Amino acid sequence: MKTDSPFREIDPQSDHVLVRFEEEDLMLPLGENLAGALLVAGVMPFRHTPVSGAPRGPFCMMGACYDCLVLIDGMTVQACMLQVAEGMKVGMPSADRVHDV
Amino acid sequence: MYNVDLIIIGAGPAGMSAARRAAELGISVLILDEQPVAGGQIYRNVDRASAVRSDILGKEYTHGLALTKGLHHDNITLLKGAVVWQIEEGTRVAFTQNGTGALAVGKRILLATGALERPMPLSGWTLPGVMTAGAAQILLKQSGIACQGAVLVGSGPLLYLIATQMVRAGVPPLALIETQTTRDLLRSMRHLGGALRGWPYLVKGLRMLWELRRAGIPRHVGATGITIEGDQAAQAISFYIGKSAHRIECDTVLLHHGVIPNTQAARSIDIPHLWDAAQNCFVPECDAWGRSAVATVFIAGDGAGIGGAKAAAFAGEIAALEIAHDLEGISRPDRDAAARKLRKHLAIECAARPFIDAAYPPYAGAIAPQDATIICRCEEVTAGDIRRFAGLGCLGPNQAKAFGRSGMGPCQGRYCGLSVSQILATANNISLDDTGYYRIRPPLKPVTMGELAAMAASEINEVKE
Ligand SMILES: Cc1cc2nc3c(=O)[nH]c(=O)nc-3n(C[C@H](O)[C@@H](O)[C@H](O)COP(=O)(O)OP(=O)(O)OC[C@H]3O[C@@H](n4cnc5c(N)ncnc54)[C@H](O)[C@@H]3O)c2cc1C
Numbered sequence: 001m002k003t004d005s006p007f008r009e010i011d012p013q014s015d016h017v018l019v020r021f022e023e024e025d026l027m028l029p030l031g032e033n034l035a036g037a038l039l040v041a042g043v044m045p046f047r048h049t050p051v052s053g054a055p056r057g058p059f060c061m062m063g064a065c066y067d068c069l070v071l072i073d074g075m076t077v078q079a080c081m082l083q084v085a086e087g088m089k090v091g092m093p094s095a096d097r098v099h100d101v
Numbered sequence: 102m103y104n105v106d107l108i109i110i111g112a113g114p115a116g117m118s119a120a121r122r123a124a125e126l127g128i129s130v131l132i133l134d135e136q137p138v139a140g141g142q143i144y145r146n147v148d149r150a151s152a153v154r155s156d157i158l159g160k161e162y163t164h165g166l167a168l169t170k171g172l173h174h175d176n177i178t179l180l181k182g183a184v185v186w187q188i189e190e191g192t193r194v195a196f197t198q199n200g201t202g203a204l205a206v207g208k209r210i211l212l213a214t215g216a217l218e219r220p221m222p223l224s225g226w227t228l229p230g231v232m233t234a235g236a237a238q239i240l241l242k243q244s245g246i247a248c249q250g251a252v253l254v255g256s257g258p259l260l261y262l263i264a265t266q267m268v269r270a271g272v273p274p275l276a277l278i279e280t281q282t283t284r285d286l287l288r289s290m291r292h293l294g295g296a297l298r299g300w301p302y303l304v305k306g307l308r309m310l311w312e313l314r315r316a317g318i319p320r321h322v323g324a325t326g327i328t329i330e331g332d333q334a335a336q337a338i339s340f341y342i343g344k345s346a347h348r349i350e351c352d353t354v355l356l357h358h359g360v361i362p363n364t365q366a367a368r369s370i371d372i373p374h375l376w377d378a379a380q381n382c383f384v385p386e387c388d389a390w391g392r393s394a395v396a397t398v399f400i401a402g403d404g405a406g407i408g409g410a411k412a413a414a415f416a417g418e419i420a421a422l423e424i425a426h427d428l429e430g431i432s433r434p435d436r437d438a439a440a441r442k443l444r445k446h447l448a449i450e451c452a453a454r455p456f457i458d459a460a461y462p463p464y465a466g467a468i469a470p471q472d473a474t475i476i477c478r479c480e481e482v483t484a485g486d487i488r489r490f491a492g493l494g495c496l497g498p499n500q501a502k503a504f505g506r507s508g509m510g511p512c513q514g515r516y517c518g519l520s521v522s523q524i525l526a527t528a529n530n531i532s533l534d535d536t537g538y539y540r541i542r543p544p545l546k547p548v549t550m551g552e553l554a555a556m557a558a559s560e561i562n563e564v565k566e
């Protein structure tokens with residue numbers, strides 16, 4: 001799941017915290033946009049689609065496409081609309097349909 | 102619960118300048134934006150990023166500082182991270198902030214929700230590693246994250262802007278694959294006379310091209326047959342220039358062929374929209390003040406038709422004048438005098454648009470994609486599926502939902518709606534106005550039971566108090 005990332009921080013931040021993505025421990029910049037921080041850490045894909053199981057990652061970074069969905073505290077949420085917090089546990093949403101209320 | 106004169110949805114240039122103008126006229130304003138900081142798309146994160154990255158992002162960007170500063174006014178309440186998901190009766194707005202639902206009531210509502218990048222369905226555009234060019238720019242503005250070895254694909258001034266910003270950030274793109282043709286340029290020439298009134302934009306365009314040339318970025322102009330290759334992620338992009346085939350290996354592909362109004366909020370309250378043939382998109386019907394068919398709801402900025410950031414700011418102020426007039430904050434002669442000046446500026450801002458729109462039309466191969474290309478990213482419905490539905494008698498996008506779930510995923514058609522309308526219109530040979538668009542129903546963004554429960558609890562407490 002971890003790859004050599006083409007993304008990098010221009011002026012790296014010093015304050016990093018432990019975040020778990022699936023089975024992997026990552027040190028991510030505190031308060032940084034979660035999708036961005038995961039991209040820099042080489043996480044890809046973020047999820048697999050419920051229809052065909054195809055891999056997906058962030059596409060719009062502005063909360064519109066829902067391709068960056070991840071699982072946090074049992075809820076599917078947009079990684080591009082969240083900030084990195086200490087001890088976050090992030091998973092891939094299960095391949096079941098994403099239920100909207 | 103919030104109770105104000107004016108609720109503004111969106112803290113981009115349109116929303117911010119409207120808020121300031123209204124506040125100065127004694128109007129109480131609540132401004133909501135789902136992003137963690139004010140600024141909108143162009144000035145995203147401007148308060149923080151202009152200090153450290155102004156040399157990369159440019160003067161046009163730091164210009165936004167004046168607007169965010171303008172929000173510091175006693176009559177303005179700014180709520181950040183507030184996602185609006187429902188508008189009711191033209192006066193009530195439901196939103197979620199920090200996991201809790203909340204309600205706001207306003208005498209008037211201004212929709213300043215801006216634009217989205219035009220969907221660019223190409224073979225392979227759903228692969229990891231393929232993003233919009235705007236997404237790469239957001240990473241740069243918001244997080245100082247730069248993307249190495251990317252290929253930019255599409256057309257338009259924003260594509261050049263992002264390319265130059267990447268050059269300045271020390272991560273020059275491998276290449277630009279541009280879809281506009283010499284024929285488009287020739288056709289745009291008849292608008293050149295009008296465009297000269299907006300000459301600073303033309304100069305800026307030429308300067309960007311010069312900067313890309315100096316940086317040695319290869320530009321492949323007039324590309325067709327663009328395909329992104331890869332199995333689990335993007336690996337290469339292939340295309341034709343005339344008859345000659347090209348292929349570039351890359352793991353990041355950034356797509357962009359213009360922006361279109363984000364009409365979700367307006368459509369959710371049944372504001373009528375019309376097809377704009379010059380801009381190739383639907384625009385909401387509004388009067389010269391931005392007032393919609395729902396008399397208490399106004400629309401300003403790129404959400405009302407693409408004009409760019411400065412035009413958005415002027416339109417926001419014009420709407421604020423009329424709203425203040427409605428609420429007796431300004432006399433009719435004063436309103437008209439102020440508006441006259443703003444409209445003059447607005448006209449100059451928009452002067453170069455017809456030229457830009459004609460010179461950089463959307464990529465034909467993404468307007469009429471190949472059958473196998475996915476259109477609806479959420480439900481993985483292809484262009485061929487949509488054409489098949491048309492063959493079975495499907496006339497409009499809402500019927501297409503029933504035929505094959507297109508537009509029914511979490512993005513609610515934001516990245517397939519326009520494509521589905523255009524493919525159906527072509528297949529059925531009926532106009533885009535008659536084909537129409539998805540009917541948008543609230544919630545505009547998914548809401549969880551927890552958020553609703555928290556909202557119910559707080560509203561009940563309020564009634565008790
Ligand atoms: C990704 C992207 C990048 C762009 N970059 C540039 C650029 O660098 N230079 C340039 O000249 N133009 C750029 N543009 C064009 C852009 O449309 C500008 O012209 C300008 O930002 C438009 O101003 P606006 O006020 O109309 O909307 P915006 O600036 O887009 O502001 C709209 C705001 O509304 C908010 N919003 C939308 N829906 C909701 C909701 N449901 N709830 C709460 N808040 C909501 C958004 O978060 C956003 O902050 C960009 C467009 C996009 C889509």
Ligand code: FES
Nearest residue numbers: 061065066068080
């Ligand atoms: S990347 Fe599009 S919603 Fe997050």
